[in-house]
Amino acid sequence: MTISPHRADLARLIDPACIALVGASDRPHSIGGRTLTNLIDHSTIRGELYLVNPTKTELRGRRCWPSIAALPQTPDVAIIAVPAAGVLAVAEECAARGVPFLVILTSGFGEAGAEGERAQQRLKEIADAAGMRIYGPNCPGLCNINARLGMTFSPSFPHDLVPGPIGLATQGGGLGRNVMQAMERGVGIGLWASTGNEVDLQVADFIHYMATAPDIKVIVTLLEGIKDGPRLLAALQCAADNGKPVIALKVGKSEYGQRAAQSHTASLTGSAEVNSAVFRQYGVIEVDDIDELVDTAWLFARAMPPAQEAIGIYCSSGGTAALTADAVGTSGLKLAQFAPHTRELLLSRLPDYAAIDNPVDTTAAILSDADLIEQTLGAVTTDPNLGCVLAPIALEYGATTVSLAHTIRAAQQQSPTPIIPIWMSDRLGEGYKLLVEGGFAPPRSVGKALKAVQRWTEWGRWQRAGGLGEARATTPARSPSPAGGTVRNLSELEAKQLLAQSGIALLPAAVAATREEARRIADGMGYPVVAKIASPDVVHKSDIGGVKVGIADGAQVELAWDDIMASVRHHKPQAAIDGLLIEKMAPRGGFELMVGVTRDPVFGHVMTFGLGGIYVELLRDVTRRLLPLRPADARAMVREMRCYPLLQGARGKPPADVAALERLLLAVSDFVMAHSTSLEEMDLNPVWVGSEGEGALPLDAVIVMLEDA
Known part of the structure; x- marks a missing residue:
């Protein structure tokens, strides 16, 4: 404990x-x-x-x-x-x-x-x-x-x-x-x-x-x-x-x-x-x-979810059985395949016209035979291939339903596998009362029952996978701007230098104060390069024409300088400008993802990860975790994204470097924990991820820090 x-x-x-x-x-x-x-x-x-x-x-x-x-x-x-x-x-x-x-x-x-x-x-x-x-x-x-x-x-x-x-x-x-x-x-x-x-x-x-x-x-x-x-x-x-x-x-x-x-x-x-x-x-x-x-x-409260997740359906109405089977399928769950001895017993006891494969449709013809119901329901309940049995009851049918309720209670006493009677009728009769007295708390619709089973099953998977694992370190939540402190946006170069000092891989980058210096830096890096406005007053650079990509030679660098400066001065005439950030351009291809961190006022630092670039707001394919991350968290975050199949390789494209992406998430988590008292916000967007072996590189970095006054 x-x-x-x-x-x-x-x-x-x-x-x-x-x-x-x-x-x-x-x-x-x-x-x-x-x-x-x-x-x-x-x-x-x-x-x-x-x-x-x-x-x-x-x-x-x-x-x-x-x-x-x-x-x-x-x-x-x-x-x-x-x-x-x-x-x-x-x-x-x-x-x-x-x-x-x-x-x-x-x-x-x-x-x-x-x-x-x-x-x-x-x-x-x-x-x-x-x-x-x-x-x-x-x-x-x-x-x-x-x-x-x-x-x-x-x-x-x-x-x-x-x-x-x-x-x-x-x-x-x-x-x-x-x-x-x-x-x-x-x-x-x-x-x-x-x-x-x-x-x-x-x-x-x-x-x-x-x-x-x-x-x-x-x-x-x-x-x-x-x-x-x-x-x-x-x-x-x-x-x-x-x-x-x-x-x-x-x-x-x-x-x-x-x-x-x-x-x-x-x-x-x-x-x-x-x-x-x-x-x-x-x-x-x-x-x-x-x-x-x-x-x-x-x-x-009835039972903890077993490793065997498949579901059995036992019903006396063909339409209700089909409705319930549909709900199982749309919930992402699966129906059990009965063991041979279960099928043999059902075949020998039920009428020829009954359905003995899952879902079981006994037909209304046997509802008057309590012993037969108990035998067949008992066989389904004790089948080794399933984790629970759904028993939808479509209507209140007087003495027949009372008999069915007694039978469900008796069958449950003989098996640890939970039977879930679903009371679908708005008329609550004696049969419903008997089920309640037996501790069944029948869900009132097939959909509600399947939601409960779905959550029950998913928690069982989580628990069997190791649950939460070892106790994780937590840091106290802190308000975004405590009295006596100031908030400062680091320049992109400052942010990237801080990340590099923590061992996070980045592309070569430097700030040029003049057009000529920009060209010399680009010549030294080798083309193609990217040019971005370097200004503490401009966070979203591309929105105001502050970025040029795919620059192929020195002449284009000089043109980029003129275009970017003109555009920024037009849109942000009061902005302080340090020059242009010249950065080596990422290789062609790859995927653009994003990694963001915010300080939640209740829980502390939370990481958001997902599809990046221009798609982050449009598609909102993201997942979140409280920091610090464990390796299992990083792995799960990558795989929870709807776009994960694209990273695995689709339509002939090579698989992405998922291992490098997971390492980057863990490195960012470590970086945040190392600066937990001062880091307020962080946005790495886009993060370029290449094919296997090519790595994962933040292409842009915004970091907001608290500084004591």
Whole structure:
């Protein structure tokens, strides 16, 4: 198991032996009253529950204490349900008493404007000085369903008490409770942490806890914003190291969603592309809506994906079987070829007109024979050539469907291979209820079921390929322009000299201050050459006629000087001009790619790699990774591009020097890490890649550095 310095020891918070409820109330609809009801009537508390209210001596037949200081023992957790104006005083009292954890249900802090933000900052100062941890504020509480403990004011708590192997970590309460209510579909959620404003404890801390919690098998998270990228990465690393899938729904992928998420949580939403790239890199299974999240989590909770990926389909409707087979094919998955003994059993048991090859179409004629269904479904389920069985149910058919549900439950008990019943009808009958009671959580369409299977399969491949691998170094995210620092664009020559000092191969280049010097430099290099404007004020040179390529002799160099200078002075009359950069031209042929690096405000440096030159904006064939790269990352980045078949050699062209390209990506990663405190942005575009053995060379370089004032 891996342990991160960001991980709190949350066991006393999640399963406390002693709890104090500050603000306990006899008003049934108040926060203090609802929390008291959940604790007394619907929870099992291992030890003492102390009620604190200075205006009461007794509540619900229990003694009421005037303060935390007056309690006979120090609680593990103090739940604070007093108005916002009184929270700081209670926090100071808890800090003085040595209470290790506060659960602050009260709203009116960072989400409520400048005054609330100041109060929230003071709350953090109190906690930090005492070594006390804070959960919240502005949160619905913490629900440990596996221990039947609800430190929450939600009136839904007593209705959502199905234990299970899924752990849920969210920031918002509404969407979190929505997932909790998926228990109605047969999904058991053992722990729900909804962290609210995250003044201290964050979603990342609960992911980290669940990564090693023995009662949690699958981790689900809904994220509106990410306050601490390295903290989240440490948690995801721990989950990957312990073989636990993390399924994430990240809100804020569009500009509209980002604005809404920021107004709700005051957290950074980050770039959707970068968030998704980091999730992929760390094996996080990203989904797009709640249904996908629930379907996928349920499948992982049922079974981890086996090495055998092929799918079996068992159905009593020919059209439904064909629809499901189509969905398998369009999902990039494959149908299993049944073993001979499976085909023999199906042939001997099913009618002559039934389809016994995958997909199996039993026809409706056998639906009245439960024993026959169990025998044939059991044969498919135990076939060694498949990893799961889809059992689409197209319609609710009364007693027949009830019998089928019983049969699916019985067949599942005889096989570890998961059966995935798909309930396609809008009519939910007794058969659906039986499947839910059996823990199946049937997806409600073939498409949704196949999305879950696809993600399940892909994560299994990732895991078998080594997963995340060794722990990677991370650097703290940093804002683009800290106070007291200045941002400077290096000249192209400066950028290339810096790259060359790091061992990155480049073509010969030099800056000429005069027309005559330009010609001498070009003569010395040998033709053809490229001429580019050398100016700190011109980044996109070709846009203003600042580049000439294919210059074949000295006379053309002089003409290029005149043309470039005239064009730049016309378009950028105020630009400072150092002269022309004369550079040896890359060999003919090859491919133009690009390598870019930016500093993400949440996660730090991220590399973007893909098709370059004039095509990068047009086709957007790119892939991304958080730095630093491992060799496996560089290899994967090259192969993820849609244009990768072109690099392999197409229509008689020789294969590109992919090995050199991978070395370049690793060298750029090393360069960025060596300059991680100062490098803000980097753009190598185009990068020329020749045929095998010819190498990979950046032809243009833009580097933006932070410099102390």
